[in-house]
Amino acid sequence: MFARPRKQRRSEVNERIKNIHSAIADKLLSHPELFDLAEQTLEQRYQSKMMRYGSYLLWKGILEARDEPAVFKTLLLADDERTANLRRETIFTGILSEEERSHVMKK
Template sequence: MLARTRKQRRSDVNERIKKIHNAIADKMMLQPELFEEVEKTLETRYHNKMMRYGSYLLWKGIIEARHQPGVFKALLLADDERTANLRRETIFTGILSEEEREQLL
């Protein structure tokens, strides 16, 4: 039996996180009032120095695209390394219930 490399494990985790964010994006489009809580989380984390300005700007840009669902989803689910890392420290906490998360995974 071969052990999985660190890169493979990281890639698997990123894919699970992306799958969760895909479901989050769908739910956000159906319940746009949830953006208010997400924006509060973003501002709180930034003002408490829990994220850098660059991450803040990326999240802000993603949120601002919410009125264009295709753009919002494309930005949130982008395959670049920076966005994958951003999703690992998501501001979309509490959007999916534990049951919804379990069903996805």
């Protein structure tokens, strides 16, 4: 058995996380009331110092784009390293059910 290089493993994990966030985006856009949960999580994490100000601002910017679905998805699913790292500490916990998340992971 061969070990995959660390960079390749990280890339694969980032792709899975991105796919989950794509499903999250679709659900949020079809159920806008769920944005309140994400905003509460964001504020709670920032106030409890679990998040730096820069990350807070990036998440705020993404959330503020929710009235423009294409822009929202573009920002949330951007391929740059900063956004990939941001998605690793998502504020969208609890948006997808375990069944929905499993379905995305099986694709």
